[in-house]
Amino acid sequence: MTEQRPASNPVTMREVAAAVGVSVATVSLVVNNKKDARIGADTRRRVMEAIRELGYRPNALAKNLVQGSSRFIGLVADAIATTPFAGQIISGAQDEAWKHGFVLLVANTEGNESAEREAISMMLEHKVLGILYSTWFHRAADIPAALRETNFVLVNCFSPDGDSRAVVPDEEQGGRTATGMLVDRGHRRIAFVNTTTAAPARDGRLKGYRAALEAAGIPFDPDLVLDAIPNQEGGYGCVPDILRQGATAVFCHNDRVAMGLYDGLRQHGLAIPDDIAVVGFDNQEVIAAHLRPPLSTVALPHYELGVAGVRLLLGLDRVEEHALVRIECPPVERDSAGVRR
Amino acid sequence: MTEQRPASNPVTMREVAAAVGVSVATVSLVVNNKKDARIGADTRRRVMEAIRELGYRPNALAKNLVQGSSRFIGLVADAIATTPFAGQIISGAQDEAWKHGFVLLVANTEGNESAEREAISMMLEHKVLGILYSTWFHRAADIPAALRETNFVLVNCFSPDGDSRAVVPDEEQGGRTATGMLVDRGHRRIAFVNTTTAAPARDGRLKGYRAALEAAGIPFDPDLVLDAIPNQEGGYGCVPDILRQGATAVFCHNDRVAMGLYDGLRQHGLAIPDDIAVVGFDNQEVIAAHLRPPLSTVALPHYELGVAGVRLLLGLDRVEEHALVRIECPPVERDSAGVRR
């Protein structure tokens, strides 16, 4: 394996100093714009000029080394490739990290445990300030032992033992919000197509659904809660049941289920939202925004999860030691829920 | 086993050496498992033990510094958050980078030029071995000047001047493959819903479409080529035109267009693939795999683009200086094209 040429030799601070005829200390002072050190206006000018002329770039490795702390934040994700969700977490984490002068070291593990171990090792060896450990869907996660060697916060997942800082979406509030969109339109028989998969999303959204019903004085009818595989096929498949139950509105576990539901409903000659109203969950753009009619849904706040994760890591938000921070799932109103009464 | 220390004060090699009673050089030798240096079996054992006991982790920053080269590869992407595509590029790049002992420094710029400059600066300061500059859709890209300070390869984009190494999907072959799927089923009036957006995808896929037709001895009919906004609405909107032209099959610019087309076709009471066959492009999983019927399409090889990018960067594949490397877009057969005759 022939690897590329050895790193080209970049301009060093010493060369800049030599070019100007000052010491490296002086150059360092002006490069970092140290406030306390008084540098002659002329010297400063000449140094700056030399920097520009020689194309000098500070060596972050050396700087980090001498300062004993890197400006890295690690982010391990379990599914960068397969969903847009991880991307949004990364994006949020990066924007926030960047804002505070930090750089993201990203590792994709695709659920592979040894890749995970390797990734964490690598980050530890780069002396990251801390690690964000994230999953693409909200769930309990076993915490790799090595994580405990540094600061870490869980993003979109949490420790079963509740002994770690974590940021997760507020599923219950999300379920309440989604159901509320339907209640607000005057619906009283609202079906809920939940997922078959045991997960916080399943329990939380159901809880929210019931809470919204209760708040509106609508009795809970267990027959209106259906379980389906959380994708298009699942949504399509439960159309007959929904119709049998005489529902006038459906809250779907996610947007993909809603997409399948659309198909089934249409096949029965039913119009959305006039014959039956639909709301989804996730706000998966490619789908939700372009269904016919565009799908009203509730957004999973992945970007905000990423932001909150680094804020916790950096200690920017005051919060109890092992708190589980819940982030709001905001409503995204489009057309499938009908017009508000 | 490992007594916890504040992350800010990690165990150093010197401490390990002191604990064992050897020199740091010896420790370095065993840590890096240097092949040529002979270390006493007993010494090696004791060092390893101390490493485990103290929880020593090598400091990659120091190592990189002294070796004059980091093991970083930078990857700047313009849309991590908005599509799964960037994620696949990252994923491919990372897998390949890791395989060769490199770590990815990822920066998301969301098209923002100053973010881009900052990102590249940051990477340069970390003395990356090189930079992958990637875009989420295949297009010509202006190359930021700073990029030229290091090795770089363009991924999913190319320099208008053709003066840089680049890896892109083979649009023409993709168009040929997609059209071929339809031709193979005996269709002769095949519509092509192209995009309204000027881009390599537009020209390349059209070229491929025509090539496939020609290879099958089918005359090209310009009336069968429609332009539409490349999303669901666009696909939906051109159904009447397609029917008017008497097409028995449609090749869609992408899967989203196909999704809209499905809707429109259904509304006309037409069955896919029996009344009309459809193939898409992109292989956007959430959509293609779960449409009814599942969509036959051609995959955009984002993962492979990432892989090829780092291979080029590392000089693992021999290739001419400013070559434009084209990666195959493989067919993904599902059900919407019908049964092969």
Place this chain on the structure above:
DNA sequence: TTGAAAGCGCTAACAA
């Protein structure tokens, strides 16, 4: 206002 010098944690000659 500037410079000299001591490291940061590690690797790699060269010695022993």
Place this chain on the structure above:
DNA sequence: TTGTTAGCGCTTTCAA
């Protein structure tokens, strides 16, 4: 087989 030593490029006292 192992230790000594000289840096890598930079920051940071402390002196001048």
